[in-house]
Amino acid sequence: NPWRKVGSNQDLVPGGSSGGSASAVAARMCMGATATDTGGSIRQPAAFTGTVGIKPTYGRCSRWGVVAFASSLDQAGPIAHTVRDSAILLKSMASVDPKDTTSVDIEVPDYEAAIGKSVKGLKIGIPAEYRMEGMPGEIEELWQKGVQWLKDAGAEIVDIAMPHTKYALPAYYIVAPAEASSNLARYDGVRYGLRVPGKDIVEMYENTRAEGFGEEVKRRILIGTYVLSAGYYDAYYLKAQKVRTLIKRDFDLAWQNGVDAILTPATPSAAFGVADQDLHADPVKMYLNDIFTVTVNMAGLPGISVPAGLDSNGLPLGLQLIGKPFDESTLFQVGQVIEDAAGSFDPDQWWG
Incomplete structure (x- = not known):
């Protein structure tokens, strides 16, 4: 990260x-860059580096050539210095x-x-469920600032309920x-x-996968294999897919009630030190950084992180805007x- 804490x-x-x-974008090494987002991997880095990152609607950009992580969640999008630059980049990236x-x-x-269109009359939803326990005061303060900015610009602010967010x-x-x-x-060597190499094909598989994947990737493969295994598929994977449907329904109800976009924090904190947390000892702590972003992928919606303070x-800290399917234009307008x-x-x- 090119940023440093003061002093x-x-x-x-x-x-x-x-x-x-x-x-690369934050350090002005380039004007913009391509990125991918499965649970917040465009929006979280954008928030941590003071850049603009948009995760488009699922299916808006081709993923051809991207190593697949989670096929029903992955989406490609741009990271840029400004909202306008990200709009220009997405115009070039989006296609069938x-x-x-x-x-x-x-x-x-x-x-x-x-860009530059008035937001007068737009309805912006504020979900109470994104006020997490133990959330730093600075994040709440920034969120309220964002609410005020949009109100001052003529948008209507409404409280909405997203009861399945916690799951x-x-x-x-x-x-x-x-x-x-x-x-x-498929990465078996x-x-x-x-x-x-190994003495036989089984050992070659084992050696290749042991050396070719990092610790976190191995952890996720093991978790995934476990939840898909006989006896656990229904208890975990099937249940998670049902929860996903309920999360999507929360958003659908907001759109049905006239909400045009939803404003939330992008991350629960600013960037932390590389040596600050032993994330290998407590990976759950690392997973909690995705708390505000994963809902967007689960529902296949577009989301943008804009630097806000x-x-x-x-x-830097970012605010996130979540939009209706294929309505990235409104996110650029409000962003x-x-x-x-x-x-x-x-x-x-x-x-x-």
């Missing part, structure tokens, strides 16, 4: 898993692709045309590893990728209001 040289995480893209059967053949609007994270960490376990089974250590009110954020150039 500190500590290395900070850039967020995952598109942290490389977000860091015969090589990706999940991509949707819907006309791609001119997203840039939404999103556990359901996500069943669905995603199950699909990862299935998708990553036979047809492509790494191959580590700095915390007490001078680190621009937040950007105009908050301004842009760049790290001090301590390198080079």
Whole structure:
């Protein structure tokens, strides 16, 4: 992460898993970058680095060429410096692709045309369930600032209920590893990728998979294999899919009640130090960073993270907007209001 806490040289995480893209954009190494988001991997790094990241609607962009993690959740999108830049990038990325059967053949609007449009009369939902226990005061304060900015711009703010939000994270960490376990089974050293020799084919499989995957990937494959195994499939995977349907229904009800977009925090904290937390000892702590973002993937909706302020250590914080299916234009329209009110954020150039 190119950002540093005020008065500190500590290395900070850039967020995952598109942290490389977000860091490159934040450090002004490029104007924009492609990224992928399965449970928040565009929006969380964007929030941690003071950049704009949009995860489009499931099926809006082709995933051809992306290593599949969780096929029903993965989506490609851009990370850029500004809302306008991300709109321009998404216009180029969005398309139907015969090589990706999940991509949707819907006309791609001119997203840039939404920038600067008035939000007067738009209904913005505020879900009470995103006020998590133990959430830092700075995050709540930023959220309220965002509400005020949108109100001042003429939007109508309404409280909404998303009762199944609390089940999103556990359901996500069943669905995603199950699909990862299935998708990553093809990396066995036979047809492509790494191959580590062994005395027979079974040992070659074992050696290849042991060396070719990192600790966290192995953990997710093991969790996924377990929840898909006989006797556990119904208890875990099937139940998680039912929860997913209920999460989607919460959003559907909000849209039916006239809500145009939903405003939430993007992350429960600013970027933390690389050495701050022993995430290998307590991976659940790491998974909790996805608390505000996974619902969007579970429901297949578009979501954007826009930089909205700095915390007490001078680190960027983002606000997230969630939209209706294939209504990214509204997210750019509303996101621009937040950007105009908050301004842009760049790290001090301590390198080079």
